[in-house]
Amino acid sequence: MPISRVNSRLSEVGTSIFAEMSALAAETGSINLGQGFPDTDGPAEIAGAAADAILSGRGNQYPPGPGIPELREAVSDHQKRFYGIDVDPGAEVLVTAGATEAIAASLLALIEPGDEVIAFEPTYDSYAACVAMAGGTHVPVTLHPPGFRPDMAALRAAVTPRTRILLLNSPHNPTGMVLTREELAAIAGLAVERDLLVISDEVYEHLVFGVEHIPVSTLPGMRERTLTISSAGKTFSFTGWKVGWATGPAPLVAAARTAKQFLTYVSSGPFQYAVAEALKLPDSYFNGLRQDLLAKRDLLADGLRSAGFEVYPPDGTYFITTGIRGLGEEDGLEFCRALPGRCAVAAIPNQVFYEAPQAEARGLVRFTFCKKTEVLTEAVRRLGALAGPAAA
Template sequence: MAPMSAPVGGTRPLLNRRLASFGTTIFAEMSALAARTGSINLGQGFPDTDGPAEIAEAASRAVLTGLGNQYPPGPGIPELRSAIAEHQQRFYGLPYDPDTEVLVTAGATEAIAASLLALLEPGDEVIALEPYYDSYAACIAMAGATRVPVTLRPHAGAFALDLDELRAAVTPRTRLLLLNTPHNPTGTVLTPAELTAIAELAVDRDLLVVTDEVYEHLVFEGAHLPLASLPGMRERTVTISSSGKTFSFTGWKVGWVTAPPELVSAVRSAKQFLTYVSSGPFQYAIAEALRLPDDYYEGFRADLAAKRGILADGLAAAGFEVFRPRGTYFITTDITPLGEKDGLAFCRALPERCGVVAIPNQVFYDDRAAGATQVRWAFCKKTEVLEEAAARLRRL
């Protein structure tokens, strides 16, 4: 057999230079580490139990009766688009036309990608709250735009947004604000006063806004306030959410966009060349899920609040500085009290030290030093798993 020749393409790297700095996600690395070592995985944010049985049965029924087994409509099935519109009206008083102002996507991740690819061009600047979910940076890069971070900084046991820093970050090249509240990984929930200031800035500078609100039903103190509900914002805001976090079926990948018709049309133009369509039978099931009674949403939030307490107390007992989250199902800690300085090295060694896996926050920062000592933990796990993890962490 002839020896293999060098890869085609000459000396130029095969991977698009815009993506060269991203590599394998930290979630894949840490989940593989958990599997290899048999550790408790508090890294990647997926539950270890499924969601409501009646919703799983609805998905099964859809498959067996031929609903969604072939390509669903590009914007999503009418039943789900109507349920999404009803959800926005029911919880927030936001009216959306299911035919022109709702778009179903392959999870929120695709909704983010399609929104940024549709709305950005090379030379545009995007302001994003740092630390940020890793796909934000990759999608901004794929669009050829420039990422401008505004950092949430630790203050009085939480992470705070400096509104003056946000205002100063806006330039004539700023096209879009990318917001995430409730915020992953810090658990910050932007206050009504902060959201009002952001809305005023967006209106004054005529900016588009993309909001990632996938943890909308996991706010433990106060309530979630969609930015689109504020004056002047509905017409300039692409609101993104998904079913995975709310109903504990993260593998189904059913997300959505709500926005005015012209914004939905733009996002759909990009989305149709990504997945085209997805999750056919699951769309029917999520249409039923969104109409679950208030008792479901209240019980879901109460269950996660109790689990937050178990893990937060366990982390504090182990010696971490704990930033108790107001939302999401993640807790950020600082490892400095343990005599540690490098969160990435700490997380890579943690499985061998005590059989637990977490995520280093520094990978969510442009300024790695700003998050060097922060580590994120997921508490969307069974109570007994969290209690066992807390016991293991005390070995530190």
């Protein structure tokens, strides 16, 4: 495709907004509830496993292209342990430089110029960019507040003879929506009927609150047409290690591997050994993670409501989407640019996650709650200033 079109599309997806908001947070001494990364590291024993791998010389040179056998085996065991999915670690697991590379490699491998890729919007910002780089056409189907549930009629209407892939994200960033079994069944039925491939981004699979995460690949007819993507960053709070993976039928994994070898080739050698150990952690770790984040979700949600935001509580992820019109605001971008100066807290405007944001989207702002409890408590105190002196 013309490079001008790629550059144009990449300039629209809002990545610079994340850098801008983080810079504003640093300049103003604000609490950064914009970008989604924890302010504490993951389990000490997993960090120790990475250090041991480095010091013992494991992974310091190029690891195998598909990933070290230990990690591919651990990913296979994880899929069986949590979802009853049988995955061949030799042919059906590909280790990548985070989930973002897995998404990019999958799209580059599986679509031809002009093919259409449908995704629910708001969308994680790399989706549209990767589709553009692959020469495809991104087709958004909008989720609307307050529930951000998928409109199955709109999804069906979006499918054309050029549609190649449904790109799913559940639990969904930025809204926190988690697809139900009924919704997944309807999506699966459409995929089978129209012979579509599915790329399923499930990086927040263990960050769900009172609902069940169901991999779409477990539904009838989906095993052979689905690439499932996840990563260690969100589950184990080591986002800087950039260790992700794709699992699925051997032909789809092989296609993604072919594209991946011309992206990073390999990455994160010693960290792969550590993530292999992390995936073996007991159920108590995963349950504790959910309980901790649930308490933080509720703490921030209550504070945002008290400050005058309309809060749309998430069922998953570590993000909260809010409405700002109750504060007398209409434009999320302007609001977020002013917020650090008003109360020393930074957030992200949801409109950067839309193809062409309408008025509804411009009134939405995203906060993250993957921070220390004392940090969130202070952020809530500061946000209280927006409600006026009486509330503060």
